[in-house]
Amino acid sequence: xxxxxxxxxxxCRKEFFVDFKEIGWEDCIIQPEGYHMNYCTGLCPLxxxxxPGLAASFHTAVLNLxxxxxxxxxxxxxxxxxxxxxxxxxxxxxxxxIVKTDIPDMIVDACxxx
Amino acid sequence: xxxxxxxxxCGLAALAPTVQRDVLITMAKQSILSKLHLPDRPNITQxxxxxxxxxxxxxxxxxxxxxxxxxxxxxxxxxxHLRPGMGVQExxxxxxxxxxxxxxxxxxxxxxxxxELARSTEILQATLYLFWAVPGPGTHPxxxxxxxxxxxxxxxxMASETQLEVQRAGWATLDVGRAVQSLFGQxxxxxxxxxxxxxxxxxxxxxxxxxxxxxxVAARARARTTHRVQRR
Numbered sequence: 001x002x003x004x005x006x007x008x009x010x011x012c013r014k015e016f017f018v019d020f021k022e023i024g025w026e027d028c029i030i031q032p033e034g035y036h037m038n039y040c041t042g043l044c045p046l047x048x049x050x051x052p053g054l055a056a057s058f059h060t061a062v063l064n065l066x067x068x069x070x071x072x073x074x075x076x077x078x079x080x081x082x083x084x085x086x087x088x089x090x091x092x093x094x095x096x097x098i099v100k101t102d103i104p105d106m107i108v109d110a111c112x113x114x
Numbered sequence: 115x116x117x118x119x120x121x122x123x124c125g126l127a128a129l130a131p132t133v134q135r136d137v138l139i140t141m142a143k144q145s146i147l148s149k150l151h152l153p154d155r156p157n158i159t160q161x162x163x164x165x166x167x168x169x170x171x172x173x174x175x176x177x178x179x180x181x182x183x184x185x186x187x188x189x190x191x192x193x194x195h196l197r198p199g200m201g202v203q204e205x206x207x208x209x210x211x212x213x214x215x216x217x218x219x220x221x222x223x224x225x226x227x228x229x230e231l232a233r234s235t236e237i238l239q240a241t242l243y244l245f246w247a248v249p250g251p252g253t254h255p256x257x258x259x260x261x262x263x264x265x266x267x268x269x270x271x272m273a274s275e276t277q278l279e280v281q282r283a284g285w286a287t288l289d290v291g292r293a294v295q296s297l298f299g300q301x302x303x304x305x306x307x308x309x310x311x312x313x314x315x316x317x318x319x320x321x322x323x324x325x326x327x328x329x330x331v332a333a334r335a336r337a338r339t340t341h342r343v344q345r346r
Contacts, residue, residue: 018138018139018142023139028155028158030167037141039138087146089146091150091156092161092162093150093156093231094156094157094230095209095226095227095303096159097210097226097227098162098207098208099150099207099208100205100206101150101203101206102203102204103149103150103203104203
């Protein structure tokens, strides 16, 4: 997958960091200091369908052209997470107990076209 | 998203950067709170001191090392080996004691667990850590009772009573897994530990409640999975 740069319009991963101190949660979340709430955005034109991330090789580019010219069924292709990992949290609950848990699939590491 | 339903990320690009940021932060808060089964951001009234937290984590690690080393540990329900569940969310919970009523011969400690946790998880293991302060040499008998309020919260139900022989000052660990499981099973959220000693002992715990010797319960829990039935 690729990370979104300034003007990229194709499917990519947009990084977004939520600093718990900035949102006033630093007293109830002991660790970590923030949450990488990355998300997927960008276009998935037909000939990109099914390719994780953006085509990088010549062979793939040719394959894309064949697909684009021959494709008959107009189907949607969406830019979605292709790799995710858990968010580990150490936090206070409402009874001031300290809880540690790993929330699965909370951090997006890569995006691609369905 | 299904056709025609607004896709959160689609509309985002059209918003002004500051508005985008606010929308994303709101989504991040909602996402974390819902995954932690918290209705809203917890309001922390009694943060634990760093000393007590570090000491508790140190005790738990020492206990795990002992368990890992000790041959033939009991395989009954009290010491469950946690296989990392396939994608099932697991929790480790540290609950520090709140002082309850006490007399010349009894001390009561309360441990609270949130309703959300009691509803959404199943307890796999729970250990009570106590630091004994003994008055002198010899063996000192202690009766430990585990109580929890009945669902109406009017009376106390005794889950178990154990006779202990305390010979020296220091940390002791006691398995309270079944008591916490039955607590959660009855929809209750408070475990009360009552310690009864002989008349001349005074308090069996370290007087003055020094932070790093304060009693706590360390529990391991797993998210309740919806019951799946497979037919062949």
